[in-house]
Every structure is written in C-alpha cells, then in structure tokens.
Amino acid sequence: MSSVLFGTDGVRGVPGTPPLDAVTIACLGAALAEELGGAPRIACGRDTRDSGAWVERWFATGVRARGGLPVGIGVVPTPGVAVITARHGFDAGVAVSASHNRHPDNGIKILLASGAKASVDLERRLEARVASTRAGGKAPADPGLPLDTADLLEAYVDHLLGIVEGADVAGPPIAIDCAHGATSGVASRVLERLGVPVVELHASPDGRNINENSGSTHPERLRAAVLEQRCRLGFAFDGDGDRVILVDGRGRIVDGDGVLFVAARHLHRAGRLAAGGVVATVMSNFGLETALGKYGIALHRCPVGDAQVRAEMERRGVCLGGEQSGHVIFSDLLPTGDGLGTALSVLRIVAETGCELADLMSDLRILPQALLNVRVARKPNLEEVPAIGEAIRSAEASLAGAGRVLVRYSGTEPVLRVMIEGRERGVVQSLAEGVAACARRELA
DSSP states (O other): OOSOOEETTEEEEOTTSTTSSHHHHHHHHHHHHHHHOSSOEEEEEEOSOTTHHHHHHHHHHHHHHTTOEEEEEEEOOHHHHHHHHHHTTOSEEEEEOOTTOOTTOEEEEEEETTSOBOOHHHHHHHHHHHHHHHHTTOOOOOOOOOOEEOOOHHHHHHHHHHHTTTOOOOOSOEEEEOTTSTTTTHHHHHHHHTTOOEEEESOOOOSSOTTTTOGGGOTHHHHHHHHHTTOSEEEEEOTTSSOEEEEOTTSOEEOHHHHHHHHHHHHHHTTOOGGGEEEEETTSOHHHHHHHHTTTOEEEEEOSSHHHHHHHHHHHTOSEEEOTTSOEEETTTOSSOOHHHHHHHHHHHHHHHTOOHHHHTTTOOOOOEEEEEEEOSOOOOGGGOHHHHHHHHHHHHHHTTSSEEEEEEOSSSSEEEEEEEOSOHHHHHHHHHHHHHHHHHHHO
16 A cells, blocks of 8 residues: 555545555554554544544554544534534544545545644654554554543534624525535524524535535535525535535625635735735636736746645735635635635625626636546556657647646545646637546556
8 A cells, every 4th residue: 555645635545445544544643642642542534425433443553553532522513523622622624524525535624723734744644654554553443432422512503603703794595505515504504693694505414525526626506596595605525514605696606815805905905915915726727817917916836736725825924815615714814724614704895895706707708618527547657658748748849838737636536637728718628628638548
C-alpha cells in the first residue's frame, strides 16, 4: 500500500479498502494521538454516509490505543466540527466525510484545535507515523467500545447566527439544497430562526443518497426551484457542508469566484479587506482577476486545495480566499471553509447594501471556460505522456495568448481535470474536448 494517504482534502476512498481499511484508519487515529501527545480529546463528527459510524469507530480505536479520548458528536457539517473543536477546547477534530463525492466513498479530514484544516506538513508527519506503526506490526486491535458522545451542535448554530447578528435578513423565501448530507435539518433550522421562509430540497438522507444528483455539484433543480418559487436566493451545499454554490433571484448560478468578487468588493469598501487582496486557486476564472483589479484588489493564486488556500492566505496576511468550487474561507469567522457561513455572509451583504445578488455581480465578466473531468485508471506524470503534452501545446497555440489551459489530476478522485479558458465558448469547448479525448486514450 502507498505511504501517501492524504489528497487535496483529507483521506478518501471506499471503506474497507486501502487507504480506508480498518487497520489504516486505526493507525491514523493512533498517529494523531501520538502527534498531539498526552491524553488528547478529539471531537469526531461525520456526514450522513452509512459507513460513517464504522470509520469513526476504527479511528477512535487508534486514538484510545495511544491514550486519547475520542468524543462522538454525531452528524455535523465539517465546519461545525471545526467550531465545536475550537469552542469546546478539544485538542483536535475529525470529520468523517468524502465531501462532494458520492456513496460509497468516504474519507477523513483532520482539524486542528483552532478549527483549521491540518497543514500539509502535519499530514506528511501523520503518514510517516502510520507507515512506521504498520511496519512494526503495532496496529491497534478493535476493542469494540462505543464512543463517548456529546450533543454540541448548538455551538455551530450559535456561530452561524452570529454571522448575521444585527442585520435584517428576513424577506422572500430562500431555497436550499442539502445534498442529503450533513446540512440537512441544520440549514433550515438556522434560516427559520432568522425569520427566513425556506424551500428545502434533498434533505432526506438514507445513508446512500448523499450528493446523488443534488447539492453543489448539481445545482440545476435548485435553480428551477428559485425561479418557480420566486425565491430571493438559492444555496446548494455539498455532502459535508464546507462549500456552497449560490443561485441569484434571476436563476443565475454563482460559484466561488462570484462569492469572492462580491465579498472582496464589500469588505474593500468597508475598509476591512486585510492586505488589500484575496487568494484563489489556479482554477479561478481570469475574469475574476480582471474585475477585482478594477477596484485595486489583488488576486493571489495558489495550487488547488483548501489547505493550499489557507496557507497562502496566512502567507499574504489576507482574510478572504477560496476556490471556484464554492469552498470559501472568511478567516475572521472561521479558519476553514463553511458553506452555511458563506451563504449567510452573502445574505448579510445583500441586506446591508440593499442590492440583490444579481446586481452585486453585474461588474463580474466571466470568460468562457470549459471544464471536463476524465476518469483515469492511472496517474502518471503528464510530462511523461507525450501525446497529452502535444495536445496541451496545440490547444495553447490555438488560443494565441488569449486564454489559459490547465490540466491536472484531482487530489481526491481518479480524475484528470481539463480546464480551458478563452474568448469564444465554442472554441474553448472544442479544445477541451480534444485534450480530454487524448487523455481518455492514454490513461485508460
């Protein structure tokens, strides 16, 4: 088994098979407890997948084997685990989730005592400890003990209500799509306490339907609901609630780039945009960079992954960063992405400005962008696949400097992502399909 466990957002896989087999999960729990030292208290939350309790139990086994105390906090959005970890004095937190992936995938995300995601350096140290434990034949055995449990969700609800404290956000209904995931019940509860009527979609988890044609990766039904029910806004969350895609009142889908633009401009005008810039990944549209530049706001790019975004934010001293996928960090609120927190932050901006989201977005001109996902059987270095390299160079030549080509592997799925931007939609789509077709042939 490979010693590399962590991708761009935690450990991902199919439960029962590496890297989510019982022994590796237990070794990872032991590694975290060892890294923390003493007798660490670790908050363990999960999304709605039917394998969540199994993964959690094996992780807890490893924590206990090294003298730690795992505390189960039930089904809680990943940012909720972050809030609970920080507010209740836990030494670390763990979110058992595969985020936007569908069943049967699951995963493990490590959170620090501050609520921030584990750094890449910490992940490498944990991987080394897991490898050492397995090599020494010291893997923890399953004692079959249940977790100590605590109902601490109200801490997250209070945190969310605090985001809009003092703002009058009541008004027309808001549609929400919970992806049958961890925001089911929580999102509607918060909005209703704020006096906002709710149109709720995909909030009936059965353990297997998480992210199934729903949520942030499939906002089409949410868009239809916004238009049919004449909603002010729509919020589509992913399975663990750390990202959100919005729909404005006119039915326009607003991704993370749109959120960054609206939030950055609002904070800039209020004199609260630290260091005068924001962080986005290489996937963000060039139109965002251009639009922000008109307001004197710098856009700093980094590799894909929320850990990379957070690290670059800290390096630059900025308070806002995120990904096109809807994972946005408002570090003044929480040091990790929070779908519900982001949604409420946008709702507050709408209330404070008296402008609807569609109007706040009017100065953002997005370049046509084609993004294709190619399932692959292997992930060789692309520089070692001549045909793909030639396809990429050919696409770049066709754009003649008036666009971008970005081809990269997903850090969480067996997928190659092909992204091409340019001035004409038909051209970029055709070029992207050409590169994707080559990749399918070469990486099958």
